[in-house]
Amino acid sequence: MSGTPVRVVVVDDEEMVRTALRAILGAEEGIEVVGEAATGTEAVSVVRALRPDVVLMDVGMPEIDGIRATEQILATLAEPPRIVVVTTFENDAYVYDALHAGAAGFLLKRSAAEELVQAVRLVACGDSLLYPAAVRSLAAEHAGRQEARAPAWVARLTGREADVLRLMAAGQTNAEIAGRLAVGPATVRSHVAPVLAKTGARDRTQAVIAAYESGFITPG
Template sequence: MPHTVLLVDDEPLVRAGLRAVLEAAPGIEVVGEAADGAAVVPLVRRLRPAVVAMDVRMPLMDGIEATRAVLRAVPEPPKILVVTTFEEDELVYGALRAGAAGFLLKRSRPAEIVHAVRLIAEGDSLLFPAAVRSLAARYAGGGPAGAGWAGDGLTDREAEVLRLMARGLSNAEIAARLFVGTETVKTHVSAVLAKLGARDRTQAVIAAYESGFVTPA
């Protein structure tokens, strides 16, 4: 089955460029477009894309509010990939906190765009970990993890996996680092998400940064 994508951006040229790049890649199908976040929920309900590639700055409804709307209104919602011009942008961090699974810079090369969509669709790895650490350093609380931190229930190995996730390592890379199988890592990741009440890896990493459990380098 192809990874289906909905493009949301108020610039027609940006949408056309993304469509051209993604439709040239095997296994990816662009199923629709929208010019503003306000149109996203009805389109997601009708088209059921696996990924929504969404601009963070739009005139009527920005990417943060559109992300919240999709996750609130759609059962089994798609992965949200924020597409932005600036990597250190409070709106990008707000979108990640709202539930976006990752972000992509508009200046990215075609191969990076395709790779990002595939990663987001497969839920394997956080995008641009260095930039996410930078965003966390600017906008996360960064205080010490207190008694309310859900990560208190993590085992030592699960905590180690979470720290490696925060560094942007994929399941395969974590498995190589810990000398275990990929399926074992997947089990640990699932346990981390469940204990933190996180929707995906990105939400777990954001929670780790905001609690102070992980501190940006």
């Protein structure tokens, strides 16, 4: 994406929030806010029309909520954007549902401006945006969804792929994983791809959720 700005759509039912997000992101080099929406229905329409790289999606909105809007966007676009759910509480059950729906991660509304900017850049590059402690808490809270036996994909992981998945679940980026394993970022990417394929995950976030739900990683 070198030389091309990250195109962002901001979705929130509060105009003041949309204005603040637009101002913060608009001031950053390499990021362009190309549109906004005030309802879930409008969000789906705007995203389909503008095809942004990243969507900041509020959870609670009129008409359809952020989770349903996320599902519709991901189901209807061949090359969907990376969606970051914006929430007030990190342990909100909606967050877990949003991650299941395919969101790349979540961001707290109280996050600092630099965290917002970093989040947009991070997901635009293909990384996930997870808070390990919060995801562990959510996974424990939803333990009833976990499978009784580990699925077949767990046995198919190589030792290095298992290491990479554990570090992904710890919230580490490709660069951080490369540092931990003393390999290059390209090598990490070569391991991430089969992890996604074997877990049947759309992206890193869903692979981490699968790791928790399968019992491959145990909350706590």
